Amino acid sequence: MSSPRARLAELGLTLPSVVPPVAAYVPARRSGSYVYVSGQLPMVEGVLARSGKVGAEVSADEATDLARICALNALAAVDALVGLDSVTGIVKVLGFVASAPDFTGQPGVVNGASNLFADVFGAAGQHARSAVGVAVLPLDAPVEVELIAEVGG
Numbered sequence: 001m002s003s004p005r006a007r008l009a010e011l012g013l014t015l016p017s018v019v020p021p022v023a024a025y026v027p028a029r030r031s032g033s034y035v036y037v038s039g040q041l042p043m044v045e046g047v048l049a050r051s052g053k054v055g056a057e058v059s060a061d062e063a064t065d066l067a068r069i070c071a072l073n074a075l076a077a078v079d080a081l082v083g084l085d086s087v088t089g090i091v092k093v094l095g096f097v098a099s100a101p102d103f104t105g106q107p108g109v110v111n112g113a114s115n116l117f118a119d120v121f122g123a124a125g126q127h128a129r130s131a132v133g134v135a136v137l138p139l140d141a142p143v144e145v146e147l148i149a150e151v152g153g
Helices: 004-010 060-082 106-125
Strands: 028-031 034-040 087-098 128-134 143-151
Touching: 004 106, 028 060, 034 060, 034 087, 060 087, 060 106, 060 143, 087 106, 106 128, 106 143
Parallel strands: 087 128
Antiparallel strands: 028 034, 034 143, 087 143
């Protein structure tokens, strides 16, 4: 199996720059064999890709794509801290979906992130997960994704 960076290239993706925090926290922090990544918004080149509630202004398909962007930003934070090749597994993913009151498709939206991790890490990308509907997210983002990755070395 090729390296995570090679698999990203095969998918036509490159890691973006780490998204600067919007408040008082760091993008990622290592503790022992784990890297905890702060919630990542769907930022592209420093700009929120889309705003609004899923099931209202934002479709579920759009939100799934945005969750994938969040996941890519999370991987950039891991890479900047410890290097992507040091990841031995994705342990846990937490996805928040800013939802219209009647929207119940949060798991499908967060699949955008989960599927990217599986595409990049294969079996090591399989993880425990929660997908939570919320009233609002920072900057009126539709989706936010955080993760815990296990690393070697």
